[in-house]
Amino acid sequence: MDTMRDRFAPVVSRLLDEDPRLAVVLAEIGRDGFTEAQLRHPDRVINVGIREQLLVGAGAGLALTGMRPIVHTFAGFLVERPFEQLKLDLGHQDVGAVLVSAAASFDWPAGGFTHMAPGDVALLDTLDGWTVHVPGHPDEAETLLRHAVAAGDDKVYVRLSVQSNPEALPVDGERFLTVREGRAGVVVAVGPMLDAVLAATEGLDITVLYATTVRPFDATALRRATRTAGTDVVLVEPYLAGTSTPAANDALADVPHRVLGLGVGRAELRRYGTLTEHLTAHGLDARTLRERIAGFTGNGPTTARG
Amino acid sequence: MTITTEHSRPYTHGDLPRLMGLMTGDEKHGPAATSTLDVLWVLYDRVLRVGPERMDDPGRDRFLLSKGHGPMAYYAVLAAKGFVPVEWLPDFGSYDSPLGHHPDRVLVPGAEIGSGSLGHGLPIAVGTALGLRAQGLAEPRVWVLVGDAELDEGSNHEAIAFAGPAGLDRLHTVVVDNSSASHARPGGIAARFEAAGWSAITVDGRDHDALYAAFTAPHPGRPQVVVARVEPKSA
Numbered sequence: 001m002d003t004m005r006d007r008f009a010p011v012v013s014r015l016l017d018e019d020p021r022l023a024v025v026l027a028e029i030g031r032d033g034f035t036e037a038q039l040r041h042p043d044r045v046i047n048v049g050i051r052e053q054l055l056v057g058a059g060a061g062l063a064l065t066g067m068r069p070i071v072h073t074f075a076g077f078l079v080e081r082p083f084e085q086l087k088l089d090l091g092h093q094d095v096g097a098v099l100v101s102a103a104a105s106f107d108w109p110a111g112g113f114t115h116m117a118p119g120d121v122a123l124l125d126t127l128d129g130w131t132v133h134v135p136g137h138p139d140e141a142e143t144l145l146r147h148a149v150a151a152g153d154d155k156v157y158v159r160l161s162v163q164s165n166p167e168a169l170p171v172d173g174e175r176f177l178t179v180r181e182g183r184a185g186v187v188v189a190v191g192p193m194l195d196a197v198l199a200a201t202e203g204l205d206i207t208v209l210y211a212t213t214v215r216p217f218d219a220t221a222l223r224r225a226t227r228t229a230g231t232d233v234v235l236v237e238p239y240l241a242g243t244s245t246p247a248a249n250d251a252l253a254d255v256p257h258r259v260l261g262l263g264v265g266r267a268e269l270r271r272y273g274t275l276t277e278h279l280t281a282h283g284l285d286a287r288t289l290r291e292r293i294a295g296f297t298g299n300g301p302t303t304a305r306g
Numbered sequence: 307m308t309i310t311t312e313h314s315r316p317y318t319h320g321d322l323p324r325l326m327g328l329m330t331g332d333e334k335h336g337p338a339a340t341s342t343l344d345v346l347w348v349l350y351d352r353v354l355r356v357g358p359e360r361m362d363d364p365g366r367d368r369f370l371l372s373k374g375h376g377p378m379a380y381y382a383v384l385a386a387k388g389f390v391p392v393e394w395l396p397d398f399g400s401y402d403s404p405l406g407h408h409p410d411r412v413l414v415p416g417a418e419i420g421s422g423s424l425g426h427g428l429p430i431a432v433g434t435a436l437g438l439r440a441q442g443l444a445e446p447r448v449w450v451l452v453g454d455a456e457l458d459e460g461s462n463h464e465a466i467a468f469a470g471p472a473g474l475d476r477l478h479t480v481v482v483d484n485s486s487a488s489h490a491r492p493g494g495i496a497a498r499f500e501a502a503g504w505s506a507i508t509v510d511g512r513d514h515d516a517l518y519a520a521f522t523a524p525h526p527g528r529p530q531v532v533v534a535r536v537e538p539k540s541a
Contacts, residue, residue, distance in 0.1 A: 023440055025433075043440040051464035054429045058465075061433020064418070066364065067440060069433075084423065085461075089430055092420050094412050 004141035004160035005102045009033025011142050012070055012100075015149055016041050021068045022149060027055040029073045030102065056082040059097045060089035068098070068149060075101035075117035075159065083123060091127055096153035100145065104161035105239050105264050110272045118264035121214065122243045124157055131156040132215035134191035134238065139168035140212055147173030163192035163238060163275060171212045176221035180208040185232040185297030186225045188248070190214055193236045193284065200289035204299045214244060219251035231257035232297045236289060240264050241282075260296045262289065317386035319347050319514075325382035328395035329405075335378075337537040341484045341511075342451060343379040345534050348517040349449060349480075350383050358388045361416060367446050368434050370419045372427020373453040373482065374408040381405055381414075389416030425459025428452060428479060432465045435477040447476045454483040454495060463498075469529045470503025477529040478521070479504075482511060485538035499531040511536040 009030065016022050016037050023044040024034060031047050038045040048054045052073065059069035078101045090097055105118040124130045131154055135141035141160055148156040169177055182205040189197035190211045201208055207229035209221055231252060235244050242261030249259055264282050279285055322343060327333035349369060360366045371380055384390040397403035404413035408422030421427055431450035438446050452462065469477050481495055496506040505525035509516040511534030520532045
């Protein structure tokens with residue numbers, strides 16, 4: 001199967017053909033995918049070199065002239081390094097952009113901590129007005145990219161990852177989907193965590209919601225789910241653990257509830273290796289997830305599957 | 307009936323100290339407060355193709371004040387040119403005033419960007435030039451004003467190093483040099499732009515004719531920097 005990142009350049013190249021308002025801004029990373037598009041649209045495929053402050057600043061300047069910039073690089077270099085540019089050049093200037101990141105929390109573990117960005121969504125949570133899409137499958141990535149581009153002048157972040165579920169679901173760029181219904185707890189699985197969550201909750205009396213658009217947080221869906229499944233809520237996120245805990249608490253502010261936020265730990269592992277090894281190290285494998293979810297919700301035997 | 311007020315005549319450069327005085331409470335201003343005044347006046351009076359009625363015109367020139375500190379001179383020029391009502395000036399910095407100690411583009415008519423944190427205007431100006439080019443708008447030119455100490459910020463150097471090789475000839479930077487950078491070498495500002503392929507001119511930042519000549523000098527195929535030297539901040 002191709003990856004979300006494999007889809008990015010072909011999808012955006014087609015969108016460039018369709019929408020004269022669109023421009024792509026790159027900082028070397030990902031440029032090879034746009035070779036043909038650059039020949040067709042030399043003024044709308046822009047590579048600024050390895051200059052991430054300019055990457056975002058130039059995107060903001062394009063937006064000020066009325067264009068819709070798509071700004072792309074690895075998550076750490078897109079959100080963390082030029083964070084003040086996101087805050088001021090986009091937010092304070094009151095203009096929008098589509099930010100599309102690659103490499104996610106640890107897509108390239110052998111590359112080490114410099115290329116890991118588990119804090120990207122939490123950082124964006126300090127800013128106002130961002131939509132955040134976390135697709136769990138290349139088909140969903142394509143759908144959500146199209147939603148992001150079409151979202152007027154909104155500020156939208158699309159987080160692409162190597163980690164992916166085997167099947168795509170019909171995501172709509174807005175709402176959580178109910179994947180499984182139970183009566184003794186709600187698990188919100190974000191993007192590529194769905195596959196592990198489904199394995200972890202097999203045979204448990206648990207409702208599973210699938211979230212690919214996490215900001216705005218679909219409070220309505222969570223509240224609805226808790227009516228039959230109770231107010232023990234577990235969030236399973238592919239980035240920093242607890243990132244969406246405040247959003248879940250806000251959604252349930254008027255009812256007694258408990259929230260367990262699972263995700264990537266803060267501690268730097270200082271390990272290389274593989275994606276699977278890192279997921280396991282952070283307790284995001286199906287076996288550990290099952291223990292944590294069953295333990296928290298008091299749900300059935302804690303024996304792990306498989 | 308003819309109502310005669312002083313506003314029935316256009317404001318001139320000579321009115322600017324009084325307009326600034328509405329904000330500062332004093333018509334005498336030191337060099338630091340007025341370092342940008344002559345550059346701004348020559349641009350708005352003789353160079354920029356802008357006006358209060360043209361702010362929604364895609365074909366207008368763009369002036370981006372990157373050095374957002376000490377914006378009294380900027381507000382005075384915007385008031386003199388009819389972008390901002392003169393009545394707004396005395397409330398400068400108050401809770402209900404659109405005019406803050408750093409400008410906000412959402413609040414100030416005529417301001418193309420909000421600024422204050424140094425080093426943001428030049429990268430945004432690069433993107434503005436790219437956006438105008440991508441839309442086939444050949445006429446509008448882009449100007450960005452930075453301070454000499456503002457060039458300490460590395461983000462400027464990302465923009466300078468890109469714009470020269472990219473041949474962004476509609477892009478103009480004016481550096482108001484009041485020798486406020488702690489670590490600098492003589493001629494260093496122009497040299498860094500020139501090394502990146504920019505056309506560079508250094509002039510007396512108080513000499514209106516010299517500024518006008520520099521602002522209108524041709525620079526085919528290259529972005530242009532005008533280094534406008536004024537009295538040292540410490541003087």
